[in-house]
Amino acid sequence: MLEKDIERVLITREQIQARCAELGKELAETYKGKNPLVVGVLKGAVPFMSDIVREIDTYVELDFMDVSSYGNATVSSGEVKIVKDLDTNVEGRDLLIVEDIIDSGRTLAYLVDLFKYRKANSVKIVTLLDKKEGRVVDIDADYIGFDVPNEFVVGYGLDYAEAYRNLPYVGVLKASVYQSN
Numbered sequence: 001m002l003e004k005d006i007e008r009v010l011i012t013r014e015q016i017q018a019r020c021a022e023l024g025k026e027l028a029e030t031y032k033g034k035n036p037l038v039v040g041v042l043k044g045a046v047p048f049m050s051d052i053v054r055e056i057d058t059y060v061e062l063d064f065m066d067v068s069s070y071g072n073a074t075v076s077s078g079e080v081k082i083v084k085d086l087d088t089n090v091e092g093r094d095l096l097i098v099e100d101i102i103d104s105g106r107t108l109a110y111l112v113d114l115f116k117y118r119k120a121n122s123v124k125i126v127t128l129l130d131k132k133e134g135r136v137v138d139i140d141a142d143y144i145g146f147d148v149p150n151e152f153v154v155g156y157g158l159d160y161a162e163a164y165r166n167l168p169y170v171g172v173l174k175a176s177v178y179q180s181n
């Protein structure tokens with residue numbers, strides 16, 4: 001039913017699962033013996049976070065932060081605001097931020113600065129998608145699932161006006177969905 005709004009599938013569920021397994025192995029090596037705090041950025045990161053943490057076979061803790069910059073628009077407002085803060089004190093902790101996508105880089109630049117200011121021991125980023133052409137702020141992920149072109153992608157956590165987060169794949173949204181006629 002949701003499929004009728006999708007122009008084409010970019011990344012299948014199977015490709016995502018396979019990549020999660022690869023990344024999970026790398027992350028388990030990196031964080032063995034470190035008990036990292038895995039920080040999911042609500043709401044987009046939820047499906048990917050759920051998959052990736054189950055592929056990391058070592059001790060981790062989970063927490064969530066809700067920062068928002070987009071609202072119900074296809075272009076960034078440039079504003080980052082904390083909607084929900086972490087429950088955990090990050091001082092001295094090793095942090096792994098989990099994101100669904102890096103676009104302008106504003107959200108992650110803000111979070112990395114914040115966690116460094118709060119004296120985290122280390123801050124790394126894993127993102128399902130990297131839209132490099134969208135970058136406004138100079139920031140890169142340490143672990144990337146897939147590169148995506150500069151198109152409006154939805155699914156696997158990524159929304160348009162809060163919809164499509166539950167699509168089990170990443171696809172390009174039909175322009176007719178967001179263009180008024």
Ligand code: PRP
Nearest residue numbers: 042043044068069070103104105106107
């Ligand atoms: C989206 C996405 C990333 C961020 C990326 O979140 O999930 O968190 O934007 O864009 P940026 O690199 O330009 O900052 P959004 O703020 O839309 O909130 P959501 O996760 O609840 O959809």
Ligand code: MN
Nearest residue numbers: 041042043044
């Ligand atoms: Mn988000």
Ligand code: MG
Nearest residue numbers: 044070071159
């Ligand atoms: Mg959004």
